[in-house]
Amino acid sequence: MTTKGDIFVPVDALAKIASSNEVHGKLVLRYVASDEIFVVHGVETSRGVRRQVDIAREYHALRAGNGSYEGRWIESPNGALHVVHAELRRRPGAMMTPADFKELSGVRLDAGMKTLIVVTHDAGVSADLRAGGVETYAGWHLTREGATPASIAIEPATHGLSQLEGRWPLSELSDMNIAVVGCGSIGSVAAEALAGYGVGSLQLIDPDRLQWHNLVRHSLDRGSVGRSKAIALAESLTQRWQRKSYFAHDLDVVRDAGVFRALTSDADLVLCTADGIAPRRVVSHVARRAKIPAIVACVLDGGAIGEVLRLRPTPRFGCLLCVRAHMEEQGAIDAEADQELAYGTGTSHLPMTAVPSDLKFVGVLAAKAAVATLLESRFGDAAQRLPSEHAVIGLRPAGDLSAPFDVNHAADVVWRSIPAPRPECVTCNP
Ligand SMILES: [Zn+2]
Incomplete structure (x- = not known):
């Protein structure tokens, strides 16, 4: 023996x-x-x-x-x-x-x-x-x-997140409720990261099912092909983190905007990783009306750069439309139209150009921005203050884009502020 x-x-x-x-x-x-x-x-x-x-x-x-x-x-x-x-x-x-x-x-x-x-x-x-x-x-x-x-x-008597007790604001975060719109490649990683930061409740929102072509970049595995991304992700996180407060919502925030609005009324923040102009606009609008911050994350230019945008409902900062209008005046690429093409994260018809781990990088940064925003604004945690509102992340940058997307180096994260609301904006000036 x-x-x-x-x-x-x-x-x-x-x-x-x-x-x-x-x-x-x-x-x-x-x-x-x-x-x-x-x-x-x-x-x-x-x-x-x-x-x-x-x-x-x-x-x-x-x-x-x-x-x-x-x-x-x-x-x-x-x-x-x-x-x-x-x-x-x-x-x-x-x-x-x-x-x-x-x-x-x-x-x-x-x-x-x-x-x-x-x-x-x-x-x-x-x-x-x-x-x-x-x-x-x-x-x-x-x-x-x-x-x-x-x-x-x-085996210790307690293990898991409670091991961080006293070294990370677990009790503060366990009271927080974040709505995650889009449970795809970036969203599933962001949700996992939010759970790992100790966020107590997650509302996981996605109308789609996991398909074969998603597998290469999704946190779920083959066993979840055919299942609702939101439901499978909620189950996976529940298993991983032993918490019963991750909820799945098999819904489309545009078609089911009323249900989404009701969900945000209990949320402390919305993190949006959905592709497409319409869902991102709905998130920006509904979060502003609910007076809660939104974090909007995506990859642009075929996966060359990532973007994490923080939209806070204050007179200092405009909504998504105000930010994009300002960028258009500056001559930047149309980030929303780029989303509509969905060629960064891929569809069954268009090739995926963003590299799976680059998407994860953006997803974790978005989760960090969400948690830092809550810790600083709700609990005055100065150590969690973000540099600014708008992060552009170099993934495979060609260096050919104009500001604010003009990052030149891989893994570079450039933060800039965003403009104040436009006077005519109906989202910012209800
Ligand atoms: Zn606005």
Whole structure:
């Protein structure tokens, strides 16, 4: 039998060990040969009573093992044992004699011809020792020759976003609700990034189904072909982030503008990645009326540049139409007409010219702009202040466009302000 193999201990195994009145007992482990790991699947909680460890279904790899390997758990060994463990780990190949292991663990074990996998727990390891690399849980491979330290992975009581508690404004963001219009290549990545920033509620809006030609640049995989992009994305995010507040809306913001308007009344921000002039105009108009900011993101000029535009409902900044009218006066390319061609992100008829990872770059930047906008405006977080309102991102720039699209370098992000509302604009001056 192998003596390689990290030991993975699910939190339920720890709970079962903690519930025992004994100070040591048997473990049942499975070996996952493809990954060379041992996983604790059973715990003896009292003499002769073995209890199955609960491992959630989504942990495919941890549940994949087979075979039944015997191990032991030992609670509260001599305080020196884990110090020795840390020392042995620094000396590859080093080993503790069986007699020493027996003395320090307090348990007499005979591995026989096999290797016993032993997990020891010493809750008394001081903070100073922990800082020096001594762990409260230690793994061992024990044979008749001696005990060698094994790597051990302990499932913490809480993991996921809560690990960021105290270092990132999680509670503020968990109260935020963002409507994501367009769940395509940029939108699906932006939604994933918003979830990763800890935004509590997402309204995922898209009328389309995932098709084969979308796969190359979409965050969803083959299993979602044929499904509503919004529904499949909501399910994927729910699975990934273990939150039940990602909602799918299989609707078109132009055709179903009334429903969309109702959705935005509860939203704190709208992030729009939809292609086409009409949906982007609807988002700009409806968000302004709802007095919430909108972030509009796209790629232009066949994927040569990206754009993230922040539209804030204040007298200082105009709506999408005001911004575009100003740009037209400046002689810039018509970004909205470019959207209508949809050749940046591709359709089944037109080739996709934007590179998948360039679209992701734009999607994550759009999500960052959305979260930073909320943190700065709602919570006064000065560290989240954006440079300005309009970002142009160099993806594969030819350097042949006029301002504000005149970026010349890949990965360059140039921020500029946007003009005030035009006096005649009906969106900005209701
Ligand atoms: Zn306007």
